[in-house]
Amino acid sequence: MTREVRCWHTLGMALLVATGTLPAHAEKRYGPGVTDTEIRIGQTMPYSGPLSAFGTMGRAEAAFFDALNANGGINGRKVRLLSLDDGYSPPRTIEQTRRLVEADQVLLMFSSFGTPTNTAAMKYLNAKGVPQLLISATGLKWGDPKALPWTMAFLPSQATGTYGYVRYLLEKRPTAKVAVLYQNDDFGKDYLAALKRHLGPKAATMIVAEASYESTDPTVDSQIATLQGSGADTLFSFASPKFASQSIRKTFDIGWKPLHFVVYSSISVHAVLQPAGLDKAVGVISSTFVKDPTDPQWKKDPATLEWRAWMQKYYPEGDTAEIYNVYGYTNAQLLVHVLKQCGDDLTRENVMRQAAALRDLELPLLLPGIRVNTSATDYDPIEQLQLMRFDGTEWVRFGEIVGR
Numbered sequence: 394m395t396r397e398v399r400c401w402h403t404l405g406m407a408l409l410v411a412t413g414t415l416p417a418h419a420e421k422r423y424g425p426g427v428t429d430t431e432i433r434i435g436q437t438m439p440y441s442g443p444l445s446a447f448g449t450m451g452r453a454e455a456a457f458f459d460a461l462n463a464n465g466g467i468n469g470r471k472v473r474l475l476s477l478d479d480g481y482s483p484p485r486t487i488e489q490t491r492r493l494v495e496a497d498q499v500l501l502m503f504s505s506f507g508t509p510t511n512t513a514a515m516k517y518l519n520a521k522g523v524p525q526l527l528i529s530a531t532g533l534k535w536g537d538p539k540a541l542p543w544t545m546a547f548l549p550s551q552a553t554g555t556y557g558y559v560r561y562l563l564e565k566r567p568t569a570k571v572a573v574l575y576q577n578d579d580f581g582k583d584y585l586a587a588l589k590r591h592l593g594p595k596a597a598t599m600i601v602a603e604a605s606y607e608s609t610d611p612t613v614d615s616q617i618a619t620l621q622g623s624g625a626d627t628l629f630s631f632a633s634p635k636f637a638s639q640s641i642r643k644t645f646d647i648g649w650k651p652l653h654f655v656v657y658s659s660i661s662v663h664a665v666l667q668p669a670g671l672d673k674a675v676g677v678i679s680s681t682f683v684k685d686p687t688d689p690q691w692k693k694d695p696a697t698l699e700w701r702a703w704m705q706k707y708y709p710e711g712d713t714a715e716i717y718n719v720y721g722y723t724n725a726q727l728l729v730h731v732l733k734q735c736g737d738d739l740t741r742e743n744v745m746r747q748a749a750a751l752r753d754l755e756l757p758l759l760l761p762g763i764r765v766n767t768s769a770t771d772y773d774p775i776e777q778l779q780l781m782r783f784d785g786t787e788w789v790r791f792g793e794i795v796g797r
């Protein structure tokens with residue numbers, strides 16, 4: 394090599410370094426839990442306890458990664474999900490999270506379930522600089538990258554979840570008398586706060602009664618009776634599946650016929666509506682952001698057919714009528730997209746950079762028109778929903794897709 398060629402070679406390498414365009418093999422940067430063959434991630438789920446119905450989300454996600462790994466993983470790396478039971482108990486969540494981070498050395502925490510449980514873990518994970526990524530929780534606090542730079546939710550927040558309800562209510566029943574049933578933790582309290590925020594000054598006059606319950610309570614029958622006594626003609630059940638089901642059944646049984654809203658996390662026909670009685674749930678309003686596999690509209694939809702085939706092969710014990718399995722499948726797809734964007738820079742810092750750089754991403758089981766968007770100042774990936782009403786047999790969507 395001549396002196397002139399050597400000079401140009403040196404200058405060229407310097408430019409490659411400066412612009413970050415060196416070949417991929419020179420760019421590998423790994424965080425904990427990552428090797429050339431594996432990406433280890435952690436999760437806590439309520440496989441036991443009062444919200445165990447949501448445990449199927451974790452099982453669906455585990456099955457998704459099994460299928461992914463059987464087909465080569467991500468750039469040759471298998472994704473190993475360590476999913477531990479926390480029983481929806483914040484102290485157990487902390488214990489299991491510490492185990493996953495400190496003993497199992499996971500790269501990130503993914504899709505851990507629950508608002509109070511994730512709240513319990515967020516300070517620890519943010520102090521450690523561990524991504525608390527795409528969590529299955531609806532707290533108002535998750536979308537704040539300044540306060541919680543390592544925490545991002547997957548599910549639409551309470552602000553998104555109540556926006557469409559309030560818009561519909563103010564249009565159809567502007568003088569409504571509103572009663573609110575809410576779970577006495579961050580999940581329910583954030584929904585109540587979001588409702589009041591969207592109602593604005595009208596909240597003081599429209600909300601005539603509030604009643605809370607504990608997730609360990611046997612029933613909410615007494616709360617529903619008290620709320621009926623307020624004279625309310627509208628009921629918001631900011632409740633988890635078991636108690637949403639009870640609120641539907643009890644309002645019917647006592648002859649109360651309010652305009653009844655339930656949150657999108659409590660729309661399962663299997664876990665909510667059937668126990669309440671399908672006839673008793675007629676007219677209940679909720680919202681959705683994914684394709685419901687029980688909706689005849691999606692009977693021939695390629696993405697839904699692919700999901701059903703996947704369920705049959707990789708999660709045959711799972712219920713294909715269960716919307717939580719769609720949530721888990723879609724969330725796992727979103728994580729794979731983020732990890733693929735990371736390339737060979739699989740550090741915790743780059744994971745968060747890529748998670749905060751999603752632009753108009755369409756996932757197969759999201760409703761048409763709903764897209765995932767994030768930025769360094771916006772950690773709410775999904776901010777659109779569509780309202781739907783139960784007709785006694787199925788949920789029927791209506792109106793346009795709305796976003797806050």
